[in-house]
Amino acid sequence: MLALPLSGAALLFSGLAVFLYQLLWFRLLGFSETLDNATILMAFFSGLALGSLFAQWCLHKGNNELKSFIISQLIAAISAIILLPILVSPEQIVALSPDQQIASWTGFLTIFTIALIPAVSMGMAFPLLSTWLAGIQSKNKITNTDIPFLYASLSFGALIATLLGGFYILPNIGLTGGIYTAAGFNVLAALVAYFISLNPNQLKPSIKIPPPPITTISTTTNRTTNSVWHRTKWLILLAIVSFIWMGSGIIWIKFISLYAGATLFSFSAIVATCLMGLTIGAYLVHHWQHKIRLPHKHLFWLLVTLFITLNITRLLFSYTPQIYSPSYHLGELLNHLDSLWFALTLLLSNAAFGAIISLLLSLYCQDSNTIKQRIGLAYAIHLLAAISGAVITVLWLIPAFKSHNTLFIFTLTPVLLALFLMPYMVSIKKLLIGYAILIGAGIGAFLLPPLSFQDVFKHHYYRYVNTAPPVIDLRIFEQTEGVVGLTLYEPESLHLQVNGLTQSSVHIRHPHKGDINESLTALLPVLFQKNATEALVLGFRAGIITRVLANSDLEGVVTTIEPEPKIVESMLVLNLLVNFSFLDDGRANIEYKSFRDALRNNDERYSIITAQAPYVWTTNATRLYSQEFFHLVKSRLKPDGIFGYHLNLLRVDTDTLKSILQTFYSVFPKGAVFGNPRMGAIVLLGSNQPLVMDFDRTQTYFKEQEEAMHTIRYGDLRNAKELPRYFLFTRKTAQQMAGDAKLITDTNLLIESRIKRLSKAISQGENDPYQLFNQYVQRQPNRL
Numbered sequence: 001m002l003a004l005p006l007s008g009a010a011l012l013f014s015g016l017a018v019f020l021y022q023l024l025w026f027r028l029l030g031f032s033e034t035l036d037n038a039t040i041l042m043a044f045f046s047g048l049a050l051g052s053l054f055a056q057w058c059l060h061k062g063n064n065e066l067k068s069f070i071i072s073q074l075i076a077a078i079s080a081i082i083l084l085p086i087l088v089s090p091e092q093i094v095a096l097s098p099d100q101q102i103a104s105w106t107g108f109l110t111i112f113t114i115a116l117i118p119a120v121s122m123g124m125a126f127p128l129l130s131t132w133l134a135g136i137q138s139k140n141k142i143t144n145t146d147i148p149f150l151y152a153s154l155s156f157g158a159l160i161a162t163l164l165g166g167f168y169i170l171p172n173i174g175l176t177g178g179i180y181t182a183a184g185f186n187v188l189a190a191l192v193a194y195f196i197s198l199n200p201n202q203l204k205p206s207i208k209i210p211p212p213p214i215t216t217i218s219t220t221t222n223r224t225t226n227s228v229w230h231r232t233k234w235l236i237l238l239a240i241v242s243f244i245w246m247g248s249g250i251i252w253i254k255f256i257s258l259y260a261g262a263t264l265f266s267f268s269a270i271v272a273t274c275l276m277g278l279t280i281g282a283y284l285v286h287h288w289q290h291k292i293r294l295p296h297k298h299l300f301w302l303l304v305t306l307f308i309t310l311n312i313t314r315l316l317f318s319y320t321p322q323i324y325s326p327s328y329h330l331g332e333l334l335n336h337l338d339s340l341w342f343a344l345t346l347l348l349s350n351a352a353f354g355a356i357i358s359l360l361l362s363l364y365c366q367d368s369n370t371i372k373q374r375i376g377l378a379y380a381i382h383l384l385a386a387i388s389g390a391v392i393t394v395l396w397l398i399p400a401f402k403s404h405n406t407l408f409i410f411t412l413t414p415v416l417l418a419l420f421l422m423p424y425m426v427s428i429k430k431l432l433i434g435y436a437i438l439i440g441a442g443i444g445a446f447l448l449p450p451l452s453f454q455d456v457f458k459h460h461y462y463r464y465v466n467t468a469p470p471v472i473d474l475r476i477f478e479q480t481e482g483v484v485g486l487t488l489y490e491p492e493s494l495h496l497q498v499n500g501l502t503q504s505s506v507h508i509r510h511p512h513k514g515d516i517n518e519s520l521t522a523l524l525p526v527l528f529q530k531n532a533t534e535a536l537v538l539g540f541r542a543g544i545i546t547r548v549l550a551n552s553d554l555e556g557v558v559t560t561i562e563p564e565p566k567i568v569e570s571m572l573v574l575n576l577l578v579n580f581s582f583l584d585d586g587r588a589n590i591e592y593k594s595f596r597d598a599l600r601n602n603d604e605r606y607s608i609i610t611a612q613a614p615y616v617w618t619t620n621a622t623r624l625y626s627q628e629f630f631h632l633v634k635s636r637l638k639p640d641g642i643f644g645y646h647l648n649l650l651r652v653d654t655d656t657l658k659s660i661l662q663t664f665y666s667v668f669p670k671g672a673v674f675g676n677p678r679m680g681a682i683v684l685l686g687s688n689q690p691l692v693m694d695f696d697r698t699q700t701y702f703k704e705q706e707e708a709m710h711t712i713r714y715g716d717l718r719n720a721k722e723l724p725r726y727f728l729f730t731r732k733t734a735q736q737m738a739g740d741a742k743l744i745t746d747t748n749l750l751i752e753s754r755i756k757r758l759s760k761a762i763s764q765g766e767n768d769p770y771q772l773f774n775q776y777v778q779r780q781p782n783r784l
Contacts, residue, residue: 535606
């Protein structure tokens, strides 16, 4: 019959649009790196759940399923396009708020509303088509057996959207083009439904002998399938399984990101693998469902399978550091063989999740009438439980119990659910034996080796700086979006690492010896500006920039913005080694918020603003390299203020460097570039006024500000006469280097999408930025 494949095709296009919107909204609305991701997820899944409930209400009112589906898809497409101007620049709405507290709520409501409106329309798709399909098949009593197929179609559409969005749409046509593409898939889904509505008589099922209903229960249980408890039981199991599915997925992504790198492509590959597992599991249930006579028995064995696959995945990940230790380095993207290894470890458990979720949806909805009455509620519970699993895991379970213990709770849950189902299917003797086996399995899971982030850091190393694995891991801190590690390399070099990538380092014997480029980022704005007052530092890292500014002759307070408290906490462990007294005596203070939030919700103007740019290939890096970000920084500078931008050159190719220079100096009319590129970074200075240095004042500063110079005197810079060595080129030269390079904006992923896999070889030839430096850098040993 054509009804089932056509319904599946409509849901496939709808699922494709749904997850493509989600991927795009994460990038368009994520202007606050801390709050917005959780807000988008909550709004998106809440909208889908509300749409599912609204679909059920429409069905109770007697509305036509196909007509409602067509209208909902068109509303989703139209609303997404109409809201596109707000999607592109939501900060403009937030900026209208009179104070910071109102601005935060305005931002939350703006994001929630924008994501909610199309999501409600798309959440109606699954209940409407499930009910329509059950209605045309009701004469043959083939009803809930097709729910797993529809769920598989929806998951497969999401799988295609993840791969298509991450590997083609975002890198090639950008965020705005992606919105139009997603709207096009909504229209395709509506067209398929319209075609179905034109040919209803040709879509009647051809099967004459129905399979036995899957809700038949063993006579030994002597229970009715229509009892309230019986229905509620399936709903409770569905909520629990959905919760641990999303919660465990959060932990897997955090662990794999240490190996795969926190990039657009690695995230897309991981999510696609999970969705592939869901699709396979749901389709297998659809294929074998006609053989199911005892649902409790089959569900019991599926839960046991889930327990086994989760523990296999946990065991494989526990031994991954030892398996990859001879040849792998943290923070790099995986090659094809490595990717296959991680994909297989995730695929099995997600296939079990897909089978259980789709089976529970079927068990809760038994015939055409109950599908009409219940499918909307069941699907809404599934979505709300899933998003609750993600949010609660990130905000409470991981901070309270750490990832390993949280994962152990998740892997043990299927055993507890299986214990709950056993009385429905076996005799007393078999029941006792089964209990003993399941309890033993739970104890065995407890004895498995832990999933240790410390082992990951210990067996691998940051190879761009070091030639040997670390000596010792002092501390490992789990943060919201990754793992912070304090790792001692060689005998003297202590590295602050986030997700395996070094952010800054401290010399053990000379703790005030700081990276020369980080020190210049703070020192140069002070030297170029007389009577500077307040300073704003975006990013604490190892505290080098904050320390230089706090110990300088600034008249005001140094405010440091750090999104992740764990980074500061990790560095304060070294308080006896590195003197952070400036945090206690009022010279500096730290605020925990996102960089763009701090700039947007603050009316104060600063003499100096500094920022340390993230690695260019990491997820959301674009938002701290974009023209919009630089304009936001410029709006918070005083007329003679200076912006110091620390640019890490690791894996920056020539085209990326040109785009960064083009974007930076399209905003700042005056400036220059300093630094030591051979140390892996440069410093971009931007201002509204010409940069003029009083050399006599600079010499006096070096003599009088001895405390401020501690961070660089152990480096190459020891006096004012050596400062010209670090001058590279002017703004005019930077623009000549950039040529006609493309500008980086919030709506394109120019820099993030250039690196799909990090090569183990340094860029050579035309792609080597150091070749570009050799062409343009002018050494001026005697003057600035």
